[in-house]
Each structure stands twice: as C-alpha cells, then as structure tokens.
Amino acid sequence: MNAPAPHAGSVSSRALWAAGAGLVLALLAAYHNAFTTPFVFDDVPSIVENTTLRRLWPLTDVVWPQQPGGLTTSGRPLVNLSFAVNHAISGNEVWSYHLANFLIHAGATLALFGLVRRTLARRGDPAALTVSFLVAGLWGLHPLQTESVTYIVQRAEALAGLGVLLTLYCFVRAVDGAAAGGSPAWRRGWAVGAVIACAGAMASKEVAVATPLLVLLYDRTFVAGSFGAAWRARRGFYLGLAATWVLLAVLVAGTSGRGGTAGFTALVTPWAYALTQCEAIVRYLWLAVWPQGLTFDYGTGTVQSLGAVLPQTLFLVLVIAATVVALKRAPVLGFLGAWFFALLAPSSSFVPVVTQTAAEHRMYLPLAAVVALVVIAALRRWPRAARWPLAALMLAAVAATAARNQDYTSEASLWADTVAKRPGNPRAHNNLGQARYREGRRAEAEACYRRALALKPDYPEPHYNLGVAFADRGAVDEAIQAYETALRLLPAYPEAENNLGNALAKRSDLTGALKHYEAALRLKPDFAEAQNNVGNALLGLGRPADALPYLQRARELRPGYAEASYNLGNACAALGDMPGALAQYREALALNPKYLDAHVNAGNALLSLGQPANAAREYETALTIDPARWEARQNLGLVLVELxxxxxxxxxxxxxxxxxxxxxxxxxxxxxxxxxxxxxxxxxxxxxxxxxxxxxxxxxxxxxxxxxxxxx
CATH class of the missing domain: 1.25.40.10 (Tetratricopeptide repeat domain)
Known part of the structure; x- marks a missing residue:
C-alpha cells in the first residue's frame, strides 16, 4: 500500500496531453449544442432576478449576499461569485454561463482522470493511463451529467464536484511528492492546495461535507494502510481539512434551513423522505447503467409506505451491508461504495429536501464510483477485449448527451419532455403552461394549469397563473379571485400580491392596490415591478414626491426598465421639473423606441419647455406607432395651430x-x-x-x- 510513486517518465507527457485533449474534445462534441439553451426554472430567481450579481464590488455583497435562503445560490458564495463574473461578462446572455459550466465540468473530468491514473500508478498498474481515460471519459460524457452541466444553476453541483476531486488530486500529488523525494515546499504546496479546494467545495454545495472523511478513507485505502497511520503521518493536514467544516456550518446556518426547503419540517417526514430515497437511488443506479428516460423534474411526491418500495429498500440494505464488509475485506470496493453513499447522503438519506425529493444532478460525483467499478471490473475480466466496447460506449455517450441537450433547447421542450415522462407531476404541468403562455398559446397554457390543479388542488402557482391569464383577457373579477386563492394557499407570495394590486388598479381602486404592492415589497424588497407599481399608484393618488424613491429604486433593481423611467418622468412632470421629466422620457425611449406613451409625454414636456416644433415630431412619431391614438392627434393638432x-x-x-x-x-x-x-x-x-x-x-x-x- 506504500509503494513509491512511479517515475514521471513511465508515462510520456505527450501521451498525457493527448489523453487530456481527447477528453476535452469529446466533451465539446457532447455539449456543443448546449451553449445557447435558455435560463429555465431555478435559473430565473437564482440568476436573472438575483440583484447581488449585478456588481462585483464590494466583494462582500457577492460572497455574503442578503438573499432568501431557498435560492440555489443561498449559502454558496463561490457559486454566487461565479455567476456575478458571468453577469459582468455577458449580462443575461447565456453563452458565458454555459461556457463556465462546461469548463468546470471539463476541469472535473480532467481531475478525475489524474486522480484515477495516479491511484492506479501507485499500485503498479501498467494500464493506469487506459483505465483512467475510460473512467474519466465515461463519467464526463455520461448523459446523466447533463442536468449538472446544461442546467445553468446546477453549477453548484459541478463546482462542488470539482472541489472534491481537486482536494483528492492535490492530496495524491502531495503524497506522491513525498514518496518521490519531493521538496517539503512542494509537498506543502499541494497539501495547502487540497485544503483550499476543500474549502471551495464547501462554499459551493453542502454535498462537500463528506470530503475530509473521503480523503481520510482514501489515505487508509491507497496510501497509509490504516486510519491510525494516516492520522499520525498527516495530523495537521486533516485538521486543516476539518477546519473547512466550520465554514460550511456558518454557511448552512445562514440559510435558515435553505429558507425552510430543507431540514426537519412538518411538510415531509424523515421516514417518508427516506422511503422516497430508496426508490430514487435505485432509479439513479439504473440510469447510470441505462440512461433512458432522463427526467428534469421529479416533483415533490413522496412514498408513504415501506411496502411500496420494499424491493428497492432490501436491495439498498444489501448494497450498504456489502460496502461495510468490503471496507474491511476488500478496501478498494469498500472505498467505491463509501464514495457513492457518502456523497449522496446529504440530499438522499432521511433529511428532507422538500422542493425536490429526487434529482438526477445529485448523481454528479456518486456516478464516478459506479463508472469506476464497471470499467475496472470489465478490464480485469477481459484485459484487452473490453477496451474497445468501453471506447464505443464513450462514443455512444457523446451522442446520447448531445441528444439529451436538445430537450433543453427551450422551456417548452424541456417541460413537455418532463410531462411526458412524469404525467403525475403537477409542477411540470404548471411550468409547461407558463412556457406555452409565453409562446402565445394561451388556451393550451390554461389547460396545463387546470391539469396541475386537478393533480394538486392546493397548489398556489397554477391559481396565480390562471389569474395572469384572466387579467390579460380583461376578466378582472376572475383574476382577483384566482390571486386571492393563491394567497390563501401561500400567504408569502409576493408575485400574487403584486398582481392582485394590478387587478385592483384596473378597477381604479388605487388605495387597495397600494396595500398589496406594499405587501409584495415587504415579502420581496428587491421586487422591481412592485417598486414601480407602488410609485405609479402614488402618482395616481397625487403623491409624486412620495413616488420618486420607489421609481428610482425600481430602475436601480432592473437596469433597462423602460416603464420605471417613464413613470419617473411622470413624477418629475407632476413636480414641475420638465427638464428632468424629458430626460426620463428620453431614457425610456432609448430602451423602447416604440413606447407610445413616452413619445406623447415627451412631446408634452417639449411643449412646456417652449419647443413646439420638437413636440410636433414626438406626436408624429407616436401616430406612426398607433394612428388611432387620439391624444397624440389632438396634441399634434394643437401644436400645429400654435405654429x-x-x-x-x-x-x-x-x-x-x-x-x-x-x-x-x-x-x-x-x-x-x-x-x-x-x-x-x-x-x-x-x-x-x-x-x-x-x-x-x-x-x-x-x-x-x-x-x-x-x-x-
């Protein structure tokens, strides 16, 4: 177990570079069609609406943001920082986000390649390069990984995975350096790198909690031969790794149980969640072997009785028992089993994650154990004959992953695929309805919402979405009823409060509308639309001075918010500041040149400023947009009379x-x-x-x- 590391010349650098380049090119072939897929589902609140990403300085606002605990970025400062860098590069254009996800996944694949190769080389395996190439390739290219790579917000999983793999890789480099007589500074540098990588993993996702224990188990299995020997040889190093748990504890505490979405609550019992995981983990294992039927969202359903999952439970009990036995009698197999279960445990044991009771991205790192077991077993049984079938599997994985990425081409295609595979998932029906609604297919959208409610009558989101549909077609009373139902089911629903305010405003009940807008802001202070609506309601109530700060805040929260600039112009005009009003109208028109009301009011401001000829041009432009707009015709006529x-x-x-x-x-x-x-x-x-x-x-x-x- 303590064989010295092989001489660097045992594998040529050219072969290593060729293998690494081959892996990256294969990954590029698999993910070439993923760089333009849109933001979907949790991408929207965690990235698009995440105001903490809008600037990189001060850095504390990015790595320790004040945001709800239930976002994917909550309590994960490295993830939030990486998204902030993407936002600085490309705003809300998706290409830089996808490029970063791809590079993280490619880095994790290369780290796994290096880890497996050096592990096998320590054991004197002459096929170390071949085995590590196949393990890393099949892991990185497996279509089960698409959710962690193509679904942008699941960078959290991939970034944590990269951190875990780099921790182990740096550890191996440190001990290889010691065996090869490397300088103390060299060994210390790699050891420090391992601790930094471990901290980065902890700052990315809670799944990294197992990392120090996995390194200790790796040391016992492949390096020191026993836990005692590993501790005696590297006590300081393990204390450094353990210190990263303090960081994780602080981050977890700061999310308050991930905003109530994780931990022991009355929503899902630990027993029901554990039974659900028995079913989920067996499905993950099946998908690792036969990745057909990959599903984006499994919903929030749980298993309520042991009898429903008895075969899966017995199977897992046997596998866990075999892992425990193997840790003593067959340490390598035991390490692979422990790797699998330890990395799944934070999300797939008995601690409920109520928003997703099953999710394929949880298999990101655990899949490495399954792939390694299959590849090593196949090559031991058929040392030469198995290489070509395994290489063919890599090619098949490239095609399967590229095909799976096609499902992410649009929100509608992704949710339609999910509904087809999980017809009993009300969230999938609701989200497909939203996608159809954005496509203008309103009747289909409403049918999806009603199907979601048929599956789950107390589901607030479809009620809210039906309210949006009613409001858009002018059925204000029905919209109000739908919003009120959504709020009864989910009182902390800022979007429903805001839209209920909009519906009341259509009834000219600005006082009632203002109450709901303010309620929305209490729930979600960074809600740009609600800030704008409060300002607009105050304008309607004759309080322009009170409206100003709300409208200014709306514009800060959503750069490019033309309506907020327009309303700010109206507030300035009401206060007699015509130059300020004109500046705001022009800003709104720069953002939206076809903003009819902004053209009309810009003309009014120009007229007040003694520029009738310029005012006439604004009215004429307004009439090219809407020839039936009588205010523009009247004002144009009045100006022409003046001229x-x-x-x-x-x-x-x-x-x-x-x-x-x-x-x-x-x-x-x-x-x-x-x-x-x-x-x-x-x-x-x-x-x-x-x-x-x-x-x-x-x-x-x-x-x-x-x-x-x-x-x-």
Whole structure:
C-alpha cells in the first residue's frame, strides 16, 4: 500500500496531453449544442432576478449576499461569485454561463482522470493511463451529467464536484511528492492546495461535507494502510481539512434551513423522505447503467409506505451491508461504495429536501464510483477485449448527451419532455403552461394549469397563473379571485400580491392596490415591478414626491426598465421639473423606441419647455406607432395651430374629435383653424360644441360670432 510513486517518465507527457485533449474534445462534441439553451426554472430567481450579481464590488455583497435562503445560490458564495463574473461578462446572455459550466465540468473530468491514473500508478498498474481515460471519459460524457452541466444553476453541483476531486488530486500529488523525494515546499504546496479546494467545495454545495472523511478513507485505502497511520503521518493536514467544516456550518446556518426547503419540517417526514430515497437511488443506479428516460423534474411526491418500495429498500440494505464488509475485506470496493453513499447522503438519506425529493444532478460525483467499478471490473475480466466496447460506449455517450441537450433547447421542450415522462407531476404541468403562455398559446397554457390543479388542488402557482391569464383577457373579477386563492394557499407570495394590486388598479381602486404592492415589497424588497407599481399608484393618488424613491429604486433593481423611467418622468412632470421629466422620457425611449406613451409625454414636456416644433415630431412619431391614438392627434393638432400651420392641423384635430367628441381643446382648436382658413361654415359647429362643454369662454364666443358673420 506504500509503494513509491512511479517515475514521471513511465508515462510520456505527450501521451498525457493527448489523453487530456481527447477528453476535452469529446466533451465539446457532447455539449456543443448546449451553449445557447435558455435560463429555465431555478435559473430565473437564482440568476436573472438575483440583484447581488449585478456588481462585483464590494466583494462582500457577492460572497455574503442578503438573499432568501431557498435560492440555489443561498449559502454558496463561490457559486454566487461565479455567476456575478458571468453577469459582468455577458449580462443575461447565456453563452458565458454555459461556457463556465462546461469548463468546470471539463476541469472535473480532467481531475478525475489524474486522480484515477495516479491511484492506479501507485499500485503498479501498467494500464493506469487506459483505465483512467475510460473512467474519466465515461463519467464526463455520461448523459446523466447533463442536468449538472446544461442546467445553468446546477453549477453548484459541478463546482462542488470539482472541489472534491481537486482536494483528492492535490492530496495524491502531495503524497506522491513525498514518496518521490519531493521538496517539503512542494509537498506543502499541494497539501495547502487540497485544503483550499476543500474549502471551495464547501462554499459551493453542502454535498462537500463528506470530503475530509473521503480523503481520510482514501489515505487508509491507497496510501497509509490504516486510519491510525494516516492520522499520525498527516495530523495537521486533516485538521486543516476539518477546519473547512466550520465554514460550511456558518454557511448552512445562514440559510435558515435553505429558507425552510430543507431540514426537519412538518411538510415531509424523515421516514417518508427516506422511503422516497430508496426508490430514487435505485432509479439513479439504473440510469447510470441505462440512461433512458432522463427526467428534469421529479416533483415533490413522496412514498408513504415501506411496502411500496420494499424491493428497492432490501436491495439498498444489501448494497450498504456489502460496502461495510468490503471496507474491511476488500478496501478498494469498500472505498467505491463509501464514495457513492457518502456523497449522496446529504440530499438522499432521511433529511428532507422538500422542493425536490429526487434529482438526477445529485448523481454528479456518486456516478464516478459506479463508472469506476464497471470499467475496472470489465478490464480485469477481459484485459484487452473490453477496451474497445468501453471506447464505443464513450462514443455512444457523446451522442446520447448531445441528444439529451436538445430537450433543453427551450422551456417548452424541456417541460413537455418532463410531462411526458412524469404525467403525475403537477409542477411540470404548471411550468409547461407558463412556457406555452409565453409562446402565445394561451388556451393550451390554461389547460396545463387546470391539469396541475386537478393533480394538486392546493397548489398556489397554477391559481396565480390562471389569474395572469384572466387579467390579460380583461376578466378582472376572475383574476382577483384566482390571486386571492393563491394567497390563501401561500400567504408569502409576493408575485400574487403584486398582481392582485394590478387587478385592483384596473378597477381604479388605487388605495387597495397600494396595500398589496406594499405587501409584495415587504415579502420581496428587491421586487422591481412592485417598486414601480407602488410609485405609479402614488402618482395616481397625487403623491409624486412620495413616488420618486420607489421609481428610482425600481430602475436601480432592473437596469433597462423602460416603464420605471417613464413613470419617473411622470413624477418629475407632476413636480414641475420638465427638464428632468424629458430626460426620463428620453431614457425610456432609448430602451423602447416604440413606447407610445413616452413619445406623447415627451412631446408634452417639449411643449412646456417652449419647443413646439420638437413636440410636433414626438406626436408624429407616436401616430406612426398607433394612428388611432387620439391624444397624440389632438396634441399634434394643437401644436400645429400654435405654429400657425392651420392646413396641417385640421386632419389630426378632425380625427381627434371623431374619436372623442367631448375633447374640448381639440374642438376649439379645430374651429379656430377652420376659421383662419376661411372655412367659417365648417368652424361654427365646432365652436358650438366647444361652448356647450365650456360655456363661459368669452373669447370663443367672440370667434363664433365672427364665424357666423363671415358665413352671412
């Protein structure tokens, strides 16, 4: 067990580089179609809506963010930091996120390659390079890994996996250096690297909790020969690894049970969760051997009776017992079994994770034990004959992984695939409905929501989504009822509070709307839309000064939020700050050149600032967007009258009064224009209509008298 490391010349550097390059190229072939897949599911709250990613400084705001405990990035500072770097590079364009995920996975594959090769070389295995290439290749290319690589937010799993593998690899380099007579500084550098990698794994995901124990078990199995010898030889090193548990404990404590989604709660009992894991782990093992039927989301269902999973439970009990026996009698097999169960234990034992009772990304690192066992067993039984079938399996894995990535091409395709495989999963139906709704397939979307509710009547999200559908087609009463149902089922539902406020605003109940907007902000202070809606409601209630901070905050939270800039312009205008209002309208138009209301109000601001010609251009632009917009026609006509362009003023003013016969200003201006053009007979009815609306206007009465005199 203490054989010295082989001489570096036993494997040529050219062969090592060729093997590494081959692995990376194979991975690129498998994931070439994954670099443009969109943000889906948990990507949205953890990345797109995660305001802590918007800047890299101060660094403490990124690595210790104030965010809800249930996000995938919560309590995982290295993951959050990596996403912040991506955001600095490409904003919300997905390519840099996918590139980073690919590089992390490629790095983990190469780390596994190096770890297996050096482990086998220590044991004098002449096929170390071949075996390690096949193990790393089959692990890295296995389609079961797609959820940890293509699903962006599951970088947490891959980054933790990279940290665990680098910890072991650095440890092996340190002990190999000692066996080969390397300098103390060299050995110390690798040992420090192992501790840093372990800390990085802890800062990425809780699954890394087993890392120090796995290193100790590896030391006992492949290096020292016993736990006692390993401890005596490297006590300080193990204390350094154990210190990373302190970091993990602090991070876990800071998430408050991952926002109530993990830990012992009344939602799922440990017994039901453990039974569910018996079914899930056996499925994972089957997928490792035959990866057909890969499923993005297994839902939140649990197994309630032992009888339902008795065969799976007995199988796992036997495998665990065999692992315990093997740790004593066949240490290598025991190490592989311990690797598998120790890395699954944090998420797949008896501690409930209520938002996902099964998930394929949990097999990211445990899969390495399964692949290593299969490859080593096959090559021992058929040392030469097995190489080509295993290489063929690698090629098949490339094709299967690329095919699985196609399911991630769009939200709709991913959720349609999930529904097909898990028709009893209400969350999949609900999310497919949302995807269909965004595609404009409203009837199909509502059918999906109703199917989700048929499966789970107390599911708040489909009620909320039905509310959105009702509101969009103008059924405000039905929308209010749906939002209220969602809030009854889930009182802490900021989106439902916000949209209930919107529905009340459509009823002109701004006071009631404001209460719900404020409730949404109490639940979710960084909710940009709710900040904007509070500001807009305050504007409607005649409180522009109170509206300003909310609108400014909305714009800060969502750069490029044209509606917030527009409403901020309205607040400035209401406060008499016309230059400020014009600046905000222009910002809104820079973000959305077809923003009709912004063009109209920019014209109004220009008119107030004494720039009628520029105002006319804004109104004309508004009319190219919506020729039926009577306010734009009226204002354009009024400006043209002010400019003395009576011929040009008549058509828009006529259109304005046809659309709104009670538009007094348009009536007066049209009568005035016709009078100046010598069309007194046509001017008279407009003056008369105007004076019925504004009976005390002496100047208009004089002009009417003039028109009547000219007609005679």
């Amino acid at each position: 003395g362009r009576f011929d040009d003023a008549v058509p828009p003013l006529e259109a304005a009064v046809r659309a709104t016969p009670t538009a007094a200003d348009a009536r007066r201006a049209l009568g005035f224009s016709l009078l100046r053009l010598g069309r007194a007979a046509e001017a008279i009815p407009h003056y008369e209509a105007y004076l019925r609306l504004v009976p005390g206007d002496a100047e208009a009465q004089a002009e009417l008298a003039q028109a009547r005199a000219l007609r005679r």
